[in-house]
Amino acid sequence: MDDATVTAPAPDEDIDLAYDVFARSCPSRHTLEHVTGRWGALTLGALSENTLRFNELRRRVDGVSEKMLSQTLHALERDGLVHREDRQTNPPRVEYRLTPLGESVAERLLSLIELIEGKMPEVLAAQHRYDGRRPA
Amino acid sequence: MDDATVTAPAPDEDIDLAYDVFARSCPSRHTLEHVTGRWGALTLGALSENTLRFNELRRRVDGVSEKMLSQTLHALERDGLVHREDRQTNPPRVEYRLTPLGESVAERLLSLIELIEGKMPEVLAAQHRYDGRRPA
DNA sequence: CTGTATCCGAGTGGATACTG
């Protein structure tokens, strides 16, 4: 991938428009999708509580398949949000933890998740109203 | 859909575990996906700045198709995050705006988005390191 | 302008089996 596809920020200026998620070619979109994607969000959430091993994560993130968890972890590791530590022991023991960057991302993500969880009664009420008006 | 599939909260108690996004059957997962999904996040972000009409949204959310925008807006409206107002005029004029609930969700979402945009240099550096170690 | 309907390819994602 080419990383120069976006409005190139002059290194000696502080441009706050450097990365704009609203632009379709901005690399921040990919990272945002890793973070907010179906399994990315839950994985970051789980790791914000503890360092976890692969199968511990699988159990914590209810419903994720091996394939998706593996894929998700690779993407998050590549983005520098998750650190993978292979203890090289027998039996194998691999631990996943958040990097400092991952922690700050997870913090804001969890704030969003908790808000939504707390507002679910309102959301469900809205859904019922909507479905009632459009019974099709 | 059945809305009683989750740990039913006793109406007269304040249980903060009532909706747990980590449980695969929790309805909050659907809402979280609408909010954080590829187009949901950008749509909420765009509407947090202004009330917008359909085609204004299409232009703001660079790359979205009519179909996806329509679908996204329906989901967000159903969840009670977006209000749709049809002016019933000719030519047609339909405005989309955030509800109060939508605003609080968008606020936290934008906080996350802005963090990621700001950290993109770190993320890209991490990606290069990762790709360098695993050139395959 | 504001959408819906249809087609269709590309990617998602689950189940299973297998390797180290």
Place this chain on the structure above:
DNA sequence: CAGTATCCACTCGGATACAG
């Protein structure tokens, strides 16, 4: 335990055409 590899169903999502 910690994954990878493969198969395959299904959905996503874009392009296009059309409707109110």
